[in-house]
Amino acid sequence: MKKIVLSAIAALAVGATSLSATQFYVDDQGQVFTTSGEGRKALENKESSVFSKTSKLEFSGTHYLGFVNKDMKEGDSTNNFEVRRNYVQVKAYVLDDPKSYLRVTLDATYSNKTADDGGHADVYVKYAYLYLNNVLPYTGMEFGMAHRPWIDYEEHQGWWMRSVSKVFVETSEAGHLTNSADLGVNFKTKTPYFTSELGVFNGEGYHGENDGNDDEEIGDGVSAEWRLTAALLGNGEKKRKPLKDDYFDLSFFGQYNMDNSANADALGNVEDYNFYGFHTVYNTPSFLISAQYVTSENDQVNTTDWNGQGYSVNGTFRFGEKKQFSAFARYDEWENENSTTGVVSYTEENAIYGVAWQQNKNFKWLLSGQSYNRDNSDSSDYTSAMLTAEVHW
Numbered sequence: 001m002k003k004i005v006l007s008a009i010a011a012l013a014v015g016a017t018s019l020s021a022t023q024f025y026v027d028d029q030g031q032v033f034t035t036s037g038e039g040r041k042a043l044e045n046k047e048s049s050v051f052s053k054t055s056k057l058e059f060s061g062t063h064y065l066g067f068v069n070k071d072m073k074e075g076d077s078t079n080n081f082e083v084r085r086n087y088v089q090v091k092a093y094v095l096d097d098p099k100s101y102l103r104v105t106l107d108a109t110y111s112n113k114t115a116d117d118g119g120h121a122d123v124y125v126k127y128a129y130l131y132l133n134n135v136l137p138y139t140g141m142e143f144g145m146a147h148r149p150w151i152d153y154e155e156h157q158g159w160w161m162r163s164v165s166k167v168f169v170e171t172s173e174a175g176h177l178t179n180s181a182d183l184g185v186n187f188k189t190k191t192p193y194f195t196s197e198l199g200v201f202n203g204e205g206y207h208g209e210n211d212g213n214d215d216e217e218i219g220d221g222v223s224a225e226w227r228l229t230a231a232l233l234g235n236g237e238k239k240r241k242p243l244k245d246d247y248f249d250l251s252f253f254g255q256y257n258m259d260n261s262a263n264a265d266a267l268g269n270v271e272d273y274n275f276y277g278f279h280t281v282y283n284t285p286s287f288l289i290s291a292q293y294v295t296s297e298n299d300q301v302n303t304t305d306w307n308g309q310g311y312s313v314n315g316t317f318r319f320g321e322k323k324q325f326s327a328f329a330r331y332d333e334w335e336n337e338n339s340t341t342g343v344v345s346y347t348e349e350n351a352i353y354g355v356a357w358q359q360n361k362n363f364k365w366l367l368s369g370q371s372y373n374r375d376n377s378d379s380s381d382y383t384s385a386m387l388t389a390e391v392h393w
Helices: 002-016 151-155
Strands: 057-072 077-092 101-111 120-136 139-147 181-190 194-201 223-231 247-264 270-283 287-298 308-319 325-337 344-360 363-374 382-392
Touching: 077 120, 120 181, 139 194, 181 223, 308 344
Parallel strands: none
Antiparallel strands: 057 077, 057 382, 077 101, 101 120, 120 139, 139 181, 181 194, 194 223, 223 247, 247 270, 270 287, 287 308, 308 325, 325 344, 344 363, 363 382
16 A cells, blocks of 8 residues: 555656656655665656647736725625636747737636526637738738727726726726727737827627628628827837836827627617727826827717717826836716717716736736716716736736
8 A cells, every 4th residue: 555655646746747857766665766776766757748830839818806895876885806807818920920920818707696597707719810920011910809909009008007997998987989809900010100000890899790791780891990109209119118118109099880780770770980089198117197088979860879079087106116006097087979969968977096016027916996977877876996916927
């Protein structure tokens, strides 16, 4: 029995350390050694290989884990743990160009228990695209389930607190005009003083419905989308680091969504809608300040969906020896207008504020609050407090 136990331990040790290529030896008493010697027999060490038909695979992950206390103005208080983002990503470098790759990103979100089923985690594809470097001068191309031109830029230049809230054009507390990924093609240009993204997409987003047929109730149009950015201080061609780089950008962005299936009237007829915006951001290692204005128009008759205008401002102040601490705040205001009369139906106000600690390069803690007010319905108003752990690897 003693020999069996020791042999089992040896086998587990071999399995746990196979990647380190350590050689183990065993004597006639079943004792395990890491060096050879008289009466010791080398244990066979077989490694399981991972094969890939590409020269390089790169794995990474992004995770937003949190706890939220939410108080509705007219309703109950709720307390919930959340998984707001749970990305696991792989890049396969399938071409000779070292900057071209295939990217697949999976996201897992948790669905709370309903009357029909228990709580469970859903896994879906957020991004799945081929990136080709320099298909045009200074320009690469994403093809597949790709980034839409605006949101990824703002999250990595103007609003670094995505783990707390989505950006202005995506959040449900404002216009809720678009989302971050869709099936299509996106041309991304980078030069020192000018960057841009120009794309054509299905338009409904990565969880929308578009089958490209002639059924108006589904939607067969596409969406033309853009971002044009002047990098006034240069360095537009590099990946910026907010704690090291100074930058000052001015951007014009928008979408023209044709026959969007989510934009249907009571008879099921799909309509166009479009929006555009202006954005500016100034960053130094000590602070960031950013502002934007957005307006949207909907061809659907007598609706307030995706029709209105608003603005957002946000700022971050960083302090500490390594600027590892920060205080941040953001204010959004969105006026929903009737698409036929132009009369403002209601106004939404959204305030976000908090502090953050960058514990190391992979891990950040955030403590934040949020206050939302909709002037035509007290039942929608709420305040919340959130604790968030943001992890990158």
